[in-house]
Amino acid sequence: PYIYRKLLSCPDRTEYDFSSVRYCISGASALKPDLLEKFEKEFSTTIVEGYGLCETTAVATFNQLHRDRRPGSIGTPIEGVDIKLIDNDGEEAPPGEVGEIIIRSDYIMKGYLNRPEATKEVLRDGWFYTGDLARADEDGYLYIIDRKKDMIVKAGFSIYPVEIERLLLSHPSIAEVAVIGVPDQVHGEEIKACIVLREGAELTLAELADYCRERMARYKCPRYVQFYKQLPKNPSGRILKKKLRQISGLEERN
Incomplete structure (x- = not known):
């Protein structure tokens, strides 16, 4: 989102031809729906928002192009990725409730190099505990809330x-x-x-x-x-x- 805000504030942005840019990808932090709308209108392109971490080999979810795109959402898990939202009691959070994102897939890291305690903290029973809080709607679309530690x-x-x-x-x-x-x-x-x-x-x-x-x-x-x-x-x-x-x-x- 930081890059999209910067591009929108660039005074000479209209001097460049963006017609070949069909899709843009957004990650790193939450993309505000009004920023998405403004950028897409200004540059006549489509922003696809997703979510992932280095530990999950980057991508875990996307607003996938073959499904409805929901502004403000990080989309749904990509193929081969399982995601749950876990509450403070370790139970799966129902739709609409906030929980920590945990991820299971073949793309999860083996562990942190020479950091066994840190690895043990985030990898439990085949699931990676991200430390990110989110909620899901009735259709399984995820919405980032915040970092648990923040x-x-x-x-x-x-x-x-x-x-x-x-x-x-x-x-x-x-x-x-x-x-x-x-x-x-x-x-x-x-x-x-x-x-x-x-x-x-x-x-x-x-x-x-x-x-x-x-x-x-x-x-x-x-x-x-x-x-x-x-x-x-x-x-x-x-x-x-x-x-x-x-x-x-x-x-x-x-």
Whole structure:
């Protein structure tokens, strides 16, 4: 999605001929339906969203072209791949409920090199535990919710950062955002929003607070907000939340 946002913001994009580009693939993070629609309209192409990890030999699911494409979904398992969603009790989650994605196939890795404990943690009875949370609809289409380790537990409430991120990204002044949990003595964790504004845009904390309170439950509103010129990313454009947590920890100690 990061690349598609960048291409849409490129001022000279209309000077290039994209007519030979029939299909595009999206992965690494959730693709917002409005971004998909805008890109496909602008470049007259089709984005196919999927999901996979290095441990699953990249691809595990796709919005497959011979089936209905559902914006916001990572599609259904490809041939030879079995997927379950497992709740906190180890039971299979019913349609509509959130569970951890676990995958079984002939393409799963044998293990991490020289890391037996890490391998044992994710490979259990032939299934690979991804650490990603998702829900499935009645037809088996999967929708990513968040990373299990990114979930924020505040005063007993389980809060998915991606839900807050999507809302914040709907603000016209915000270009990028990452929501993380930070330690709090009272609530266990508090919510921090790390924000990059669009070029030339301005946004006060009071304006942002009003925007959030009008659109989400109070307990989901960020307690802390920090503005950045850019967020740390890996080579594929995924925001490095671990790095942001490290930065926040250093700032708190200082």
